[in-house]
Amino acid sequence: MEYRSQKIAYWYFAAALPLFVLQVVVGLWLAANYTFTIPQSIVNVFPFSTARAFHTNLLVLWMLLGFMGGTYYIIPEETKSEIYSTGLAWFQLIALLVTGVTALVGFLFGWTQGRPLLEIPMALDFVVVIGALVFLFNVGMTMLKAKNWTAIQGTLLGGLVFLALLYLLGIPFYRNLVIDWYYWWWVIHLWVEGAWELVTASIFAFVLMKLTGVERQVVEKWLYVEIGLFLFTGLAGTGHHYYWIGAPRYWLWVGGIFSALEPLPILLMVFDTMHHVKERKEKIVNPLTWTYAIGCAVMHFIGAGVWGFLHTLPQINYYTHGSQVTVSHGHLAFFGAYALLNLMTFYYAMPKMKGIAAYDDRLGKIGFWTMCSAMMIMGLTFGVAGVLQSYIERVLGMGYMVAQGYMRLWMGVTMVAGVFFLGGLLTTVVDLFTLRPAKVQA
Amino acid sequence: MTKKIAFWIFLIGTLSSAALFLGATYDTHRQVGTLANVDKLSDQVVAGKRAFEKYNCNDCHTILGFGGYYAPDLTKVVRRVGEEGIRYRLKSPEVAFANSPRKMPQQNLSGQEITDLVAFFSWVGEINNNDWPPQDSKKRLSRGEQMMVAKVGVSPGAAVFQTKGCMNCHALHGTGGTFGPPLDLVGRGKTIEEIEHYIQNPGGVNPKAKMPPQKDNLSQRELEEVARFLATQK
Numbered sequence: 001m002e003y004r005s006q007k008i009a010y011w012y013f014a015a016a017l018p019l020f021v022l023q024v025v026v027g028l029w030l031a032a033n034y035t036f037t038i039p040q041s042i043v044n045v046f047p048f049s050t051a052r053a054f055h056t057n058l059l060v061l062w063m064l065l066g067f068m069g070g071t072y073y074i075i076p077e078e079t080k081s082e083i084y085s086t087g088l089a090w091f092q093l094i095a096l097l098v099t100g101v102t103a104l105v106g107f108l109f110g111w112t113q114g115r116p117l118l119e120i121p122m123a124l125d126f127v128v129v130i131g132a133l134v135f136l137f138n139v140g141m142t143m144l145k146a147k148n149w150t151a152i153q154g155t156l157l158g159g160l161v162f163l164a165l166l167y168l169l170g171i172p173f174y175r176n177l178v179i180d181w182y183y184w185w186w187v188i189h190l191w192v193e194g195a196w197e198l199v200t201a202s203i204f205a206f207v208l209m210k211l212t213g214v215e216r217q218v219v220e221k222w223l224y225v226e227i228g229l230f231l232f233t234g235l236a237g238t239g240h241h242y243y244w245i246g247a248p249r250y251w252l253w254v255g256g257i258f259s260a261l262e263p264l265p266i267l268l269m270v271f272d273t274m275h276h277v278k279e280r281k282e283k284i285v286n287p288l289t290w291t292y293a294i295g296c297a298v299m300h301f302i303g304a305g306v307w308g309f310l311h312t313l314p315q316i317n318y319y320t321h322g323s324q325v326t327v328s329h330g331h332l333a334f335f336g337a338y339a340l341l342n343l344m345t346f347y348y349a350m351p352k353m354k355g356i357a358a359y360d361d362r363l364g365k366i367g368f369w370t371m372c373s374a375m376m377i378m379g380l381t382f383g384v385a386g387v388l389q390s391y392i393e394r395v396l397g398m399g400y401m402v403a404q405g406y407m408r409l410w411m412g413v414t415m416v417a418g419v420f421f422l423g424g425l426l427t428t429v430v431d432l433f434t435l436r437p438a439k440v441q442a
Numbered sequence: 443m444t445k446k447i448a449f450w451i452f453l454i455g456t457l458s459s460a461a462l463f464l465g466a467t468y469d470t471h472r473q474v475g476t477l478a479n480v481d482k483l484s485d486q487v488v489a490g491k492r493a494f495e496k497y498n499c500n501d502c503h504t505i506l507g508f509g510g511y512y513a514p515d516l517t518k519v520v521r522r523v524g525e526e527g528i529r530y531r532l533k534s535p536e537v538a539f540a541n542s543p544r545k546m547p548q549q550n551l552s553g554q555e556i557t558d559l560v561a562f563f564s565w566v567g568e569i570n571n572n573d574w575p576p577q578d579s580k581k582r583l584s585r586g587e588q589m590m591v592a593k594v595g596v597s598p599g600a601a602v603f604q605t606k607g608c609m610n611c612h613a614l615h616g617t618g619g620t621f622g623p624p625l626d627l628v629g630r631g632k633t634i635e636e637i638e639h640y641i642q643n644p645g646g647v648n649p650k651a652k653m654p655p656q657k658d659n660l661s662q663r664e665l666e667e668v669a670r671f672l673a674t675q676k
Contacts, residue, residue, distance in 0.1 A: 043545040049501030114495030228452030235459040244574035322507030400514040
């Protein structure tokens, strides 16, 4: 840690981790809903829908906290200056946490906008917008005052502004369901396959540059090519969500072609990560942080690239759309691209903020491998359930609950894998909060 | 490759994709009125959409394939279970799903909300969405017809004949209505195509026919199956 104001990032990370744990606990409850019969009396007060709103909103909340913390950590080192105002950073952290907790409690009492992933009611949306404006102002002012522009900063700021603008489209009520979903995807798809990719690509480039010591010119060159490809395939690739919503037929072509290309930028990311690691100029001090970086690139490619590609062609998507195949892809992609990215950032920054040069990574290693294996198994079991559903319900037309009956066993296996995932996550969280210097090797 | 070339790759890639995307968005807005029957998007349909959101239905059910995967898709729910079937499930889910391993919460909906929701689902079911979902596609037999084919072992055409109301007017071997003529020998001297043609528009063949055209009642698949079945009655 070179600048005092970087310390604020620690509290963003510390707030994000317990929320991640809660997200996974609720996830286990969701899996239990698929595996067991939940009595009517419980369903009446705490239905699956409320739990799902918890699961997804917690995901967005902890990941955004991670991105913001990551941004506050990176910006001082990139701009070579302190953050414009740590007071504003504190205000914004508390505002976001209070809004998040209020929203979750509200869901329990049916206070919801009722649109998947965008359940937060309009009144709270405005608080989120104010928080986002404060954040952008703080980051933007730091960059403007320092005037040490770099491609990493520019990509980060661009991604964050894009992210905030897109959120606005999720706020209003739409009369027409078709238009509603059309713009719903501008928030969801253009976030995860646009704005979030920009933010993570720049955070990833920063950490990789610092870890490996490869020159900035080389790292930033690849950053440009990657984000160029991300946006080229990702923007028009939104079309793969418009196949069956009542939009014109040409979206089958636009969505099919552009999203078939979407794995390319991620593949490029894997190659240049491997390349940078091979051409490293620094010694490997903390092997676990490096493992996270490579793991993130590889799992990002598997979850988002391969799994996304598998069911993005219209001919296949006709049968898999809105089934557990989507769930399989969602879990692997979010974990690979964004959960591992955040955890990599935590493992890079948190030891530095505690003044530990080389940390003891025995627990952390167990956590990493448990989480990755458990999530890979979950991706496969969700996938098997999804293929069964597509075939029995959609191809054979045997009815929704008939298909669910055959899938039940696989959802049970998913739940068991989820317990292992929670174990891996708890190990990781405990490790991050109790980092110790590694014993000097003899 | 220099950093400058890399920057141009970024700029051109982004702008070309954005231009295509925004252009197609403009055109989608132009066409959505026809594809989604906006002329039938009444205030009641909108009220139904508000109720749909108020009770967070969409976090268990998908609609147009989006939402929670915990309960059946609702895009073509009117075609699948009928308006009365929807009302029953909304009003008394604890009874409707008493024997199901998966329950639906009792939300205590008002009568007005139920009516609005049915209007909303009816409108959604008519959106021209490339015939998704496959299980409710018009190219398929209905659920009831499929059951009869699978469990009773009747031919698809016989299943259509029994479930689509043909027997309210017509009889076969003494069973059925007497309002129209019995069809025991209808296949004599008529081809499948002629029967198909007649069913679609009886008045066009015989101006005195009282039978209503069955264009909306039957899908193309059902029409073909029932005609094939009737052609064997001779």
